[in-house]
Amino acid sequence: TTETQTAVRYEKDADGIVTLTLDDPTSSANTMNDLYRASINAAIDRLYDELAADESSVKGVVIASAKKTFFAGGNLKGMVTAGPEDAEDVFRMAEDVKAGLRRLEKLPKPVVAAINGAALGGGLEITLACNRRVCVDDRSVKLGLPEVSLGLLPGGGGVTRIVRMFGLQEGLMGFLLEGKQFSPAEAKEKGLVDELVATREELVPAAKAWILANPDAHQNPWDAPGYKMPGGSPKSPALAGFLPAFPALLRKQTKGAVYPAARAILSAAVEGANRDFDTASRIESRYLTNLIVNQGSKNMIQAFFFDLQAINAGKLRPQGIEPWKATKVAVLGAGMMGAGIAYSCARAGMEVVLKDVSAEAAAKGKAYSEKINEKAVSRGKLTQEKSEELLGRITPTDDYADLAGCDLVIEAVFEDPSLKHQVFAEAAKHVNADALLCSNTSTLPITELAEGVDRPADFIGLHFFSPVDKMPLVEIIKGRATSDEALAKAYDVVQQIKKTPIVVNDSRGFYTSRVIGTMVNEGLALLAEGCAPYSVERAATQAGYPVGPLQLTDELNMELMAKIAKATKDAAERDGGTYEPHPGSLVVEKMIELGRPSRLKGAGFFEYVDGKRGSIWSGLAEVYPVAEEQIPFVDMKERMLFAEAIETAKCFEEGVIESAAAANIGSIMGIGFPPMTGGAAQFMTGYEGPEGTVAAGEIGLAAFVKRADDLADKYGERFRATQYLRDLVAKGESFPA
Numbered sequence: 001t002t003e004t005q006t007a008v009r010y011e012k013d014a015d016g017i018v019t020l021t022l023d024d025p026t027s028s029a030n031t032m033n034d035l036y037r038a039s040i041n042a043a044i045d046r047l048y049d050e051l052a053a054d055e056s057s058v059k060g061v062v063i064a065s066a067k068k069t070f071f072a073g074g075n076l077k078g079m080v081t082a083g084p085e086d087a088e089d090v091f092r093m094a095e096d097v098k099a100g101l102r103r104l105e106k107l108p109k110p111v112v113a114a115i116n117g118a119a120l121g122g123g124l125e126i127t128l129a130c131n132r133r134v135c136v137d138d139r140s141v142k143l144g145l146p147e148v149s150l151g152l153l154p155g156g157g158g159v160t161r162i163v164r165m166f167g168l169q170e171g172l173m174g175f176l177l178e179g180k181q182f183s184p185a186e187a188k189e190k191g192l193v194d195e196l197v198a199t200r201e202e203l204v205p206a207a208k209a210w211i212l213a214n215p216d217a218h219q220n221p222w223d224a225p226g227y228k229m230p231g232g233s234p235k236s237p238a239l240a241g242f243l244p245a246f247p248a249l250l251r252k253q254t255k256g257a258v259y260p261a262a263r264a265i266l267s268a269a270v271e272g273a274n275r276d277f278d279t280a281s282r283i284e285s286r287y288l289t290n291l292i293v294n295q296g297s298k299n300m301i302q303a304f305f306f307d308l309q310a311i312n313a314g315k316l317r318p319q320g321i322e323p324w325k326a327t328k329v330a331v332l333g334a335g336m337m338g339a340g341i342a343y344s345c346a347r348a349g350m351e352v353v354l355k356d357v358s359a360e361a362a363a364k365g366k367a368y369s370e371k372i373n374e375k376a377v378s379r380g381k382l383t384q385e386k387s388e389e390l391l392g393r394i395t396p397t398d399d400y401a402d403l404a405g406c407d408l409v410i411e412a413v414f415e416d417p418s419l420k421h422q423v424f425a426e427a428a429k430h431v432n433a434d435a436l437l438c439s440n441t442s443t444l445p446i447t448e449l450a451e452g453v454d455r456p457a458d459f460i461g462l463h464f465f466s467p468v469d470k471m472p473l474v475e476i477i478k479g480r481a482t483s484d485e486a487l488a489k490a491y492d493v494v495q496q497i498k499k500t501p502i503v504v505n506d507s508r509g510f511y512t513s514r515v516i517g518t519m520v521n522e523g524l525a526l527l528a529e530g531c532a533p534y535s536v537e538r539a540a541t542q543a544g545y546p547v548g549p550l551q552l553t554d555e556l557n558m559e560l561m562a563k564i565a566k567a568t569k570d571a572a573e574r575d576g577g578t579y580e581p582h583p584g585s586l587v588v589e590k591m592i593e594l595g596r597p598s599r600l601k602g603a604g605f606f607e608y609v610d611g612k613r614g615s616i617w618s619g620l621a622e623v624y625p626v627a628e629e630q631i632p633f634v635d636m637k638e639r640m641l642f643a644e645a646i647e648t649a650k651c652f653e654e655g656v657i658e659s660a661a662a663a664n665i666g667s668i669m670g671i672g673f674p675p676m677t678g679g680a681a682q683f684m685t686g687y688e689g690p691e692g693t694v695a696a697g698e699i700g701l702a703a704f705v706k707r708a709d710d711l712a713d714k715y716g717e718r719f720r721a722t723q724y725l726r727d728l729v730a731k732g733e734s735f736p737a
């Protein structure tokens with residue numbers, strides 16, 4: 001950096017109000033880099049110098065930004081590479097950033113943040129050190145502290161100030177632990193910002209007007225004498241009674257898996273609430289440092305920052321093909337999946353023709369969108385007008401002729417190859433001659449389905465997840481004949497409907513279904529070996545899965561699972577291979593035999609009363625008695641994680657999946673692989689051997705292989721690390737990024 005280069009412009013107007021404009025000349029966004037730190041500290045020095053020379057020379061300060069986002073936050077690349085040996089440096093850097101903000105807060109003149117774009121994480125923390133926040137009322141602007149979702153805590157004073165602004169309870173639940181992001185209107189309602197203006201041009205004038213009207217408003221409430229924390233301090237009887245419930249609440253929220261970041265936020269907030277501001281701030285820096293040097297936060301940063309961003313930026317899309325936009329989609333089949341797909345497409349602005357065998361069935365599919373909209377309107381999330389527009393775009397029909405003009409087909413009829421061939425043949429007569437042809441099959445090989453159409457190059461798998469309107473992932477499956485252009489178009493369609501695509505090659509079960517099957521089977525094998533059913537469920541949720549394998553099996557439907565297992569067996573035998581059933585498959589057969597196949601049928605591992613899940617079926621203990629000696633809990637957890645990880649490694653080896661980013665995002669967002677692992681590929685490369693295992697304290701793929709072999713010795717060869725994994729370790733390599 002040259003002497004004149006600065007990321008913070010300093011301008012004083014005729015009224016004596018200084019505007020500090022954040023504008024890093026070396027980057028398209030303002031980030032917490034060295035230049036910023038030096039520049040903001042220099043600007044604050046200058047403010048203090050001017051005031052020391054003449055107390056009336058500065059009337060107040062406005063913090064503004066010249067970039068699209070107000071401020072983009074911390075340096076995550078640096079955090080991913082920091083190890084335990086860097087702890088002291090990380091701590092000092094955090095303290096340095098905070099010292100600057102604290103000096104700004106302590107300035108004896110009012111300081112106002114003029115928020116023109118997203119202020120998330122570190123960006124919001126800058127504004128919290130100001131005396132007032134004015135924000136442009138634009139829906140594209142988001143405010144919040146999402147650090148927890150990256151495995152971090154708001155360590156730029158965010159924990160300390162939020163707790164002092166809102167109190168422990170609301171601060172934790174409303175802002176810190178869930179990492180919620182707010183629109184300006186929501187932030188105003190919550191009290192996170194003080195004033196909204198309609199346009200960006202009004203921001204700085206509004207900030208200045210407030211300064212002129214409130215020349216003495218330079219102290220934040222927590223620095224004023226007699227300050228009391230909202231909701232009481234941890235020592236006050238009301239809160240003291242409530243505090244012990246926090247860890248339990250946290251556990252409930254995360255289903256038993258206490259994420260290191262959530263725990264650190266909770267500790268920093270509670271310990272800090274007992275102390276003066278500066279001590280609290282230092283405590284916060286300590287907890288942040290611990291998280292940064294900890295493997296868990298690196299795993300989450302890898303997944304939610306680097307992998308997700310890369311995928312959204314087109315990492316898995318073929319290069320050099322023009323962006324594409326679908327305008328009119330034919331959704332074939334208005335059942336559970338078709339109805340959800342129709343809604344998602346209509347919401348994204350596409351015209352939708354929803355086709356089923358009868359007008360009634362098609363109308364029923366559209367009714368699904370009507371129901372979602374009704375709810376959204378009643379909650380004030382959608383206007384009546386917008387709702388009608390959306391519904392107006394969905395045309396239910398039983399007539400193929402209505403498909404004229406469609407440039408996209410998404411098929412979601414019953415899982416039957418000859419039926420699928422037939423509906424594609426009919427639809428092809430009416431849709432555009434170059435329409436993209438997609439199937440939402442969950443198990444049928446795309447290459448075989450493509451044989452039923454004239455244009456196999458335009459045929460591709462688009463595997464949605466249920467419920468479609470909530471699940472953020474779509475798995476795109478390339479058939480052998482699928483063209484790059486079709487793949488690029490499919491990628492664009494998925495993004496057009498605001499979902500995240502992963503791309504995989506054709507294979508039985510593709511990537512996600514194949515991998516989740518191993519976790520479910522492993523859970524059932526644990527049951528068959530005598531693990532207590534509730535322990536199996538708890539092991540899964542404590543490992544970070546959203547639901548346990550028994551509940552999941554009931555929901556997936558064992559009759560369907562048996563059908564898929566049979567198809568896999570038939571295919572293996574047809575190819576001259578052998579098929580050895582997983583011990584979990586035998587449990588599925590047994591349950592079907594006992595007439596307890598699914599939630600749908602009202603009987604599974606759990607009891608169901610009026611469709612509501614009750615307790616574990618009391619007869620289960622007779623079929624699978626609980627063994628006197630239980631296997632170690634850490635083994636229960638890791639058997640499920642390793643089953644999925646090893647299957648993922650096989651998918652790499654077989655070329656089903658080609659990118660660690662796809663494996664990580666696909667496993668977390670599609671099938672509930674625990675987010676704090678960073679995803680199924682990152683779980684292996686960033687594996688941290690837990691206490692009580694052969695790999696305790698060791699980190700990385702070599703530790704994973706060691707532990708896999710240990711599980712194989714104890715529980716079966718299916719856990720044995722493959723040669724492919726051993727080769728990666730030997731070469732010091734990792735999965736392709």
Ligand code: NAD
Nearest residue numbers: 333334335336337355356357412413414415440441442466
């Ligand atoms: P569903 O039984 O709810 O719906 C299928 C619909 O297709 C029915 O409404 C049926 O009337 C209609 N249909 C049948 N023949 C038709 C024809 N000739 N023309 C038009 N419509 C016809 O099934 P679903 O759960 O929505 O599954 C549909 C597809 O999506 C299947 O291939 C399934 O494997 C796949 N899938 C399902 C899930 C899931 O979780 N259910 C997830 C991913 C993919």
